Amino acid sequence: xxxxxxxxxxxxxxxxxxxxxxxxxxxxxxxxxxxxxxxxxxxxxxxxxxxxxxxxxxxxxxxxxxxxxxxxxxxxxxxxxxxxxxxxxxxxxxxxxxxxxxxxxxxxxxxxxxxxxxxxxxxxxxxxxxxxxxxxxxxxxxxxxxxxxxxxxxxxxxxxxxxxxxxxxxxxxxxxxxxxxxxxxxxxxxxxxxxxxxxxxxxxxxxxxxxxxxxxxxxxxxxxxxxxxxxxxxxxxxxxxxxxxxxxxxxxxxxxxxxxxxxxxxxxxxxxxxxxxxxxxxxxxxxxxxx
Numbered sequence: 342x343x344x345x346x347x348x349x350x351x352x353x354x355x356x357x358x359x360x361x362x363x364x365x366x367x368x369x370x371x372x373x374x375x376x377x378x379x380x381x382x383x384x385x386x387x388x389x390x391x392x393x394x395x396x397x398x399x400x401x402x403x404x405x406x407x408x409x410x411x412x413x414x415x416x417x418x419x420x421x422x423x424x425x426x427x428x429x430x431x432x433x434x435x436x437x438x439x440x441x442x443x444x445x446x447x448x449x450x451x452x453x454x455x456x457x458x459x460x461x462x463x464x465x466x467x468x469x470x471x472x473x474x475x476x477x478x479x480x481x482x483x484x485x486x487x488x489x490x491x492x493x494x495x496x497x498x499x500x501x502x503x504x505x506x507x508x509x510x511x512x513x514x515x516x517x518x519x520x521x522x523x524x525x526x527x528x529x530x531x532x533x534x535x536x537x538x539x540x541x542x543x544x545x546x547x548x549x550x551x552x553x554x555x556x557x558x559x560x561x562x563x564x565x566x567x568x569x570x571x572x573x574x575x576x577x578x579x580x581x582x583x584x585x586x587x588x589x590x591x592x593x594x595x596x597x598x599x600x601x602x603x604x605x606x607x608x609x610x611x612x613x614x615x616x617x618x619x620x621x622x623x624x625x626x627x628x629x630x631x632x
Contacts, residue, residue: 344432
């Protein structure tokens with residue numbers, strides 16, 4: 342029987358988590374011959390966790406409580422690192438957010454695609470989002486900027502089903518501490534995908550602000566910092582030729598690209614392999630939910 346572990350970060354949003362566990366449990370009834378387990382990373386929530394019951398279709402449910410809040414991306418990184426370091430027995434990992442925006446009904450499609458070719462990880466390609474018009478415009482700008490400077494179309498987030506081999510490989514990469522999707526795209530050369538619709542949050546408003554979207558974009562791009570430097574150098578060269586008679590415009594765009602590269606360099610310092618290794622020091626305690 343194949344073993345698939347689900348990793349979910351949570352910060353205060355316990356109501357959404359409870360509903361997500363119920364929903365995933367319901368959809369698992371239709372998935373045969375799979376042993377599902379779940380690892381929840383509690384990102385130092387300030388709201389006390391209610392009593393959580395292990396869903397009937399999960400073989401185990403574990404909650405790791407962290408001392409300091411590090412953000413969802415780093416909780417995902419720690420979850421992968423933890424399962425790799427502890428040499429846990431699994432065939433695939435499913436990474437998903439705990440607020441309902443990663444729709445549990447798509448787990449079946451992820452698993453089916455993953456089992457069709459068990460050596461290739463699967464990502465959930467976003468084909469539709471549920472946010473407002475302004476956010477969607479800004480998100481498309483983020484995707485365009487990412488493509489221009491990296492040459493990669495990164496059209497997925499955390500929601501994915503990765504092989505144990507890929508999980509163990511990613512666990513050794515410092516870039517995982519900064520960006521999961523960027524690290525997957527950079528380090529894993531071959532990926533399968535399913536079409537995915539970004540769902541609505543179960544409770545509350547979206548926590549994604551303009552500032553967080555900008556940092557998210559820069560964090561992804563920073564994984565490809567060498568590509569960014571090379572492409573920026575090419576752009577500066579082309580600008581100097583195109584605007585050879587208008588020096589002020591040429592200088593302006595060149596300085597803009599230099600500044601952009603400086604920001605990317607600073608953001609890339611978030612890639613910290615040692616901090617990823619030392620993240621165990623941030624564990625407060627571990628709860629195994631048995632019933």
